Amino acid sequence: MRHRLKDVAQRAGVSVKTVSNVVNGYQHVRASTRARVEEAIAELNYRPNLSARSLRRGRTGVIALAVPELDLPYFAELTRHVVNAAGAHDWTVLVDQTGGAIDREREVATGIRDHLIDGLIFSPLALTADDLGAGADSTPMVLLGERIEGGPADHVVIDNVAAAREVTAHLAGLGRRRIAAIGAQRTAEGVSTRLRLAGYAAALADAGLPYDDRLVAPAAAWHRADGAAAMTALLAGPVRPDAVFCFNDTLALGAMRALHEHGLRLPEDVAVAGFDDIEDGRFAVPTLTTVSPDKAEIARLAVALLAERLGGRRSGGEPSGREGGSPSREISAGYHLEIRESSVGRPAAAR
Amino acid sequence: MRHRLKDVAQRAGVSVKTVSNVVNGYQHVRASTRARVEEAIAELNYRPNLSARSLRRGRTGVIALAVPELDLPYFAELTRHVVNAAGAHDWTVLVDQTGGAIDREREVATGIRDHLIDGLIFSPLALTADDLGAGADSTPMVLLGERIEGGPADHVVIDNVAAAREVTAHLAGLGRRRIAAIGAQRTAEGVSTRLRLAGYAAALADAGLPYDDRLVAPAAAWHRADGAAAMTALLAGPVRPDAVFCFNDTLALGAMRALHEHGLRLPEDVAVAGFDDIEDGRFAVPTLTTVSPDKAEIARLAVALLAERLGGRRSGGEPSGREGGSPSREISAGYHLEIRESSVGRPAAAR
DNA sequence: AACGTTGTATACAACGTTGTAAAGGGATCG
DNA sequence: CGATCCCTTTACAACGTTGTATACAACGTT
Numbered sequence: 001m002r003h004r005l006k007d008v009a010q011r012a013g014v015s016v017k018t019v020s021n022v023v024n025g026y027q028h029v030r031a032s033t034r035a036r037v038e039e040a041i042a043e044l045n046y047r048p049n050l051s052a053r054s055l056r057r058g059r060t061g062v063i064a065l066a067v068p069e070l071d072l073p074y075f076a077e078l079t080r081h082v083v084n085a086a087g088a089h090d091w092t093v094l095v096d097q098t099g100g101a102i103d104r105e106r107e108v109a110t111g112i113r114d115h116l117i118d119g120l121i122f123s124p125l126a127l128t129a130d131d132l133g134a135g136a137d138s139t140p141m142v143l144l145g146e147r148i149e150g151g152p153a154d155h156v157v158i159d160n161v162a163a164a165r166e167v168t169a170h171l172a173g174l175g176r177r178r179i180a181a182i183g184a185q186r187t188a189e190g191v192s193t194r195l196r197l198a199g200y201a202a203a204l205a206d207a208g209l210p211y212d213d214r215l216v217a218p219a220a221a222w223h224r225a226d227g228a229a230a231m232t233a234l235l236a237g238p239v240r241p242d243a244v245f246c247f248n249d250t251l252a253l254g255a256m257r258a259l260h261e262h263g264l265r266l267p268e269d270v271a272v273a274g275f276d277d278i279e280d281g282r283f284a285v286p287t288l289t290t291v292s293p294d295k296a297e298i299a300r301l302a303v304a305l306l307a308e309r310l311g312g313r314r315s316g317g318e319p320s321g322r323e324g325g326s327p328s329r330e331i332s333a334g335y336h337l338e339i340r341e342s343s344v345g346r347p348a349a350a351r
Numbered sequence: 352m353r354h355r356l357k358d359v360a361q362r363a364g365v366s367v368k369t370v371s372n373v374v375n376g377y378q379h380v381r382a383s384t385r386a387r388v389e390e391a392i393a394e395l396n397y398r399p400n401l402s403a404r405s406l407r408r409g410r411t412g413v414i415a416l417a418v419p420e421l422d423l424p425y426f427a428e429l430t431r432h433v434v435n436a437a438g439a440h441d442w443t444v445l446v447d448q449t450g451g452a453i454d455r456e457r458e459v460a461t462g463i464r465d466h467l468i469d470g471l472i473f474s475p476l477a478l479t480a481d482d483l484g485a486g487a488d489s490t491p492m493v494l495l496g497e498r499i500e501g502g503p504a505d506h507v508v509i510d511n512v513a514a515a516r517e518v519t520a521h522l523a524g525l526g527r528r529r530i531a532a533i534g535a536q537r538t539a540e541g542v543s544t545r546l547r548l549a550g551y552a553a554a555l556a557d558a559g560l561p562y563d564d565r566l567v568a569p570a571a572a573w574h575r576a577d578g579a580a581a582m583t584a585l586l587a588g589p590v591r592p593d594a595v596f597c598f599n600d601t602l603a604l605g606a607m608r609a610l611h612e613h614g615l616r617l618p619e620d621v622a623v624a625g626f627d628d629i630e631d632g633r634f635a636v637p638t639l640t641t642v643s644p645d646k647a648e649i650a651r652l653a654v655a656l657l658a659e660r661l662g663g664r665r666s667g668g669e670p671s672g673r674e675g676g677s678p679s680r681e682i683s684a685g686y687h688l689e690i691r692e693s694s695v696g697r698p699a700a701a702r
Numbered sequence: 703a704a705c706g707t708t709g710t711a712t713a714c715a716a717c718g719t720t721g722t723a724a725a726g727g728g729a730t731c732g
Numbered sequence: 733c734g735a736t737c738c739c740t741t742t743a744c745a746a747c748g749t750t751g752t753a754t755a756c757a758a759c760g761t762t
Contacts (some may be wrong), residue, residue: 004748020750028709034626050407052748055717060402062445062467070446071630072431076422083421083448092467094413095421095446096435116401116413116443224634257634279422281576283608286635294713303606355718366741371720379739403718406747 001011003044015129016157023048054116062092063306064117066108068100068125072222072250073278074295075123078144081299082121089307091118100125100221109141119306122153125190140309142302145192150253154305158218161193163335164199167207167273168245170289170337172207174344176243179204180215182255183222183247190204195245196275214239219251227254235262242270243343246292249274249281249290256342257285272342286341297333354395363391406468413443414470414657419451423573423601424629425646426474429495432650433472440658442469451476451572470657473504476541490590491584491660493653496543505656506681507649511543514642515550516557518624519596519638521688523558527594527622530555530565533581533606534573534598547598547626550583565590570602578605586613593621594694600625600632600641607635607693623693637692641701648684656682 005023008018014037021029022037029037039048054060065082067075083093094117098104107125123144141153171179181200185193201211214237217230227246231254234241246252253273259270266272266286274281274290281288356374360367365388372380375386380388391397405411416433418426434444445468449455456475474495492504515530522530532551536544552562565588568581578597582605584591597603603625610621617623617637625632625641 005750006748016748017712017750018710021710024750028707030709033709049406051402051411052717053746053750054402055400055406055719056751058717060467069426070421071427073422073424073427076424076427079446080420080422080448090448092445094443095430096443096755098758116411224630228634229587253631254634257636260636279575280604280631283579283605285607285608285611356720357718367718368720368742369740372740375720379737381739384739400718403747404720406717406749409720409747608708 002049003046004049005046008037008040008044008046011044012037017239020257043095047346059118060116061090062094062117063119063121063303064094064096064108066096066098066120066122067125068098068123070097071096072248073280074248074250074276077278077296078123078295078299081296082187082303085296085299085303089303090258090321091303098124102126119310121302121306140306142305144302144308150191152288154309154328156301156329156333158293158298158304158333158335161202161295163275164196164247165203166199166226166247167275167289167291167337168200168203169206170339171243171245171271171273171343172203172209174243174271177209178212178215178241178243179209180217180234180241181247182217182227182234182244182251183219185217185218185220193247200245210240219247222248222251223256224250224254228258229254231255231258232262235259235264236260240324244270244272245268246272246274249276249278249288252288252342253280253284256288257275267341267343274342277338281286281340286346288338289340289343291335293335294333301331305329353400354397355400356382359388359391359395359397362395363388366684380575389410392423400499409471411467412441413445413468413470414654415445415447415459417447417449417456417471417473419449419474421446421448423599423616424631425599425601425627428629429474429646430645433654436647436650436654440654442654449475449666453477455475471690472653472657481492489655493656493660494516495649505660505679506686507652508681509644509649509655509684509686511546512550512553514626514644515547515596515598516554517550518640518642519551519554520557520597520628520689521690522594522622522624522694523554524559525594525622528560529563529566529590529592529594530569531595532598533568533578533585533595533602534570535567536571544598551596563590566592570598573599573602575601575605575608578602579609580605582606583613584612586615594618595621597625600627600639600681603639603641603693604631604635607637607639618692618694618696625693628631628689630659632691635693637697640691640694641689642686643689644686646686652682652684656680695702 005016005019009019012019014033018029018033019037022034063086065079067079070076070079079095081229086093088099088107096108098108105126108120108122117139119140121142121144142152143155145157168179181197183193184197204211215234217234219226219230229246234244235258246255252272254265256272259266264270272288274288277290277292281290290347356367356370359370363370365384369380369384370388373385401411407577414437416430418430418676421427421430430446439445447459449459456477459471459473462658468490469490472493472495475523494504494506496508519530534544535548555562566585568585570581578601581602582595586609595606597606603623607623610617610623615621623639625639628641628643632641
């Protein structure tokens with residue numbers, strides 16, 4: 001049984017307008033009147049009708065987070081951080097999954113469930129700037145990652161080139177001479193993929209190692225099975241890698257499983273590194289060396305950018321939107337290397 | 352720039368009512384008029400204002416899924432299945448996390464973002480039937496798991512007792528005589544916990560093995576770190592287990608990591624079994640023996656129950672709700688055992 | 703008495719969509 | 733010619749909330 005302002009007003013013996021004033025914290029309300037209204041609200045368990053409120057105000061207090069797949073642990077962990085960061089603004093987060101499919105991503109970018117969300121945080125895989133321009137509505141959007149160059153939205157990024165370069169350099173610094181990479185894509189559509197590959201290539205050059213196509217394995221998607229398949233293909237190839245940089249942790253965990261099945265020792269025979277620092281990798285056998293982006297910071301920055309676009313408050317006004325607002329910004333979040341057993345082995349003292 | 356029915360009407364040279372009739376598939380619209388309107392809709396990229404629509408109709412087309420933690424893989428995978436199942440009804444799923452905290456769960460049960468959702472699928476950890484009765488609104492709710500006895504909501508469950516019994520019997524059938532359990536709780540608040548413990552105890556009795564408190568380790572939460580800590584405590588205890596049944600897969604993965612760190616072999620020294628069949632366990636070293644609930648079926652059943660409560664259609668009518676509707680139902684979904692390396696070892700032929 | 707402040711109510715309309723009722727025009731059929 | 737059907741429009745109000753304007757009363761101060 002949902003109660004309206006009108007029902008509260010009747011119960012408290014005041015006007016609808018007075019109840020609204022109490023609910024909205026309008027200062028000119030006598031304390032005794034306020035108490036009476038609040039009591040009626042509690043008795044009736046009144047909750048504002050947010051559809052009505054949003055129609056009148058133009059705001060719902062809901063933002064959306066659209067990620068490729070929630071069951072890729074990186075996105076699940078990121079979602080948790082976004083939900084926490086959004087809580088500080090008293091926002092509810094609607095989580096959507098695109099599956100990385102271009103048509104779904106276009107749908108999200110052009111307005112999912114229009115008018116039900118105030119803003120969008122979006123981690124796309126396949127979108128282009130053209131997709132963003134065409135048919136986009138005015139809902140403020142923050143993109144995670146460097147997927148869209150020159151688009152109108154704000155971006156939160158990490159330096160994929162530097163991070164990939166650094167972790168590959170770590171492997172080279174351990175004396176590895178045949179460093180493979182898993183996660184490239186044939187069509188090179190994903191910008192993250194290209195940047196991580198560029199960082200890998202730069203580190204090889206830094207170390208005076210040749211870039212060898214035979215050591216670069218593609219992956220259709222970034223799940224464990226894809227990592228296992230790519231590692232298996234590399235092991236069947238003409239050049240035996242002594243290290244492998246995987247473009248995310250789930251690829252790395254799959255590769256580690258494949259290495260185990262081939263009777264290879266980690267890291268003695270093949271050192272492994274990943275990217276993302278998911279909890280999984282911290283408890284794997286061996287624990288996984290990885291790039292650890294500051295997920296909490298990414299979430300915080302994304303929510304802060306969105307809040308700024310939305311004017312940082314819950315109440316009205318036309319959002320500055322994506323067309324004609326301030327120029328789009330790109331902010332970098334931090335990362336660091338987590339060096340673990342999969343590259344440097346087990347501390348001898350622990351045995 | 353959001354366009355209204357009025358803008359479409361002007362562009363197509365018809366009335367607002369005619370545009371509404373086209374949008375809603377009213378049959379008495381001339382084909383040429385319909386074409387004209389649809390063209391205007393496409394040109395303006397018109398999208399209905401769902402707040403306005405829901406205010407008028409009383410429906411938003413959004414359901415909520417509330418789970419304890421999205422970054423526990425079981426819930427992330429379940430979310431994916433729920434989103435897929437809901438898509439068949441053209442529903443959008445709003446995902447919320449409660450952290451398993453009683454006050455957050457109460458908040459969810461009494462109506463999160465009122466009027467923004469048509470129904471709720473809820474996987475609570477701490478709620479009681481009293482919590483459900485008090486202050487609950489009329490939004491239809493389906494509960495996942497046997498958390499709430501005698502409450503008014505529909506339930507989708509799996510037979511936790513039988514499943515736990517079966518996987519423990521599997522370990523006993525392998526000749527294991529000191530089978531431990533990880534995941535019990537001191538306060539025994541969670542029903543799943545109690546049922547899995549009951550199944551474990553029943554299987555011990557079936558096998559003529561004594562129930563030994565020293566082999567039952569509690570866990571504060573069900574993350575990998577909790578499993579590792581509990582396994583470490585068991586290994587420091589007076590009775591050395593030769594098998595361990597963990598109440599979920601993340602506990603099991605943490606326990607496996609702890610066993611490895613103590614130089615024990617799996618499954619030779621200690622056989623391990625989990626519950627949930629997350630992807631992680633399929634690629635672990637060794638692969639994890641586990642109870643595999645049919646997550647897609649759970650999702651499908653939950654969505655179907657909710658659809659029934661909502662009258663299976665998008666348009667109007669007062670939902671039958673939780674008060675005064677048909678009696679609450681409990682439906683069981685299937686599960687099976689996945690026997691893998693952590694209990695039976697590696698197939699010899701694979702080496 | 704006049705003025706300013708506080709507090710409450712009334713009035714109205716806005717937000718975008720849609721359900722109901724009624725009217726009107728055109729075409730067809732008995 | 734009247735009845736019926738198809739099609740479109742106009743009119744109105746509903747949904748629940750809230751922003752603006754105005755009116756009025758009470759109280760305190762000058």
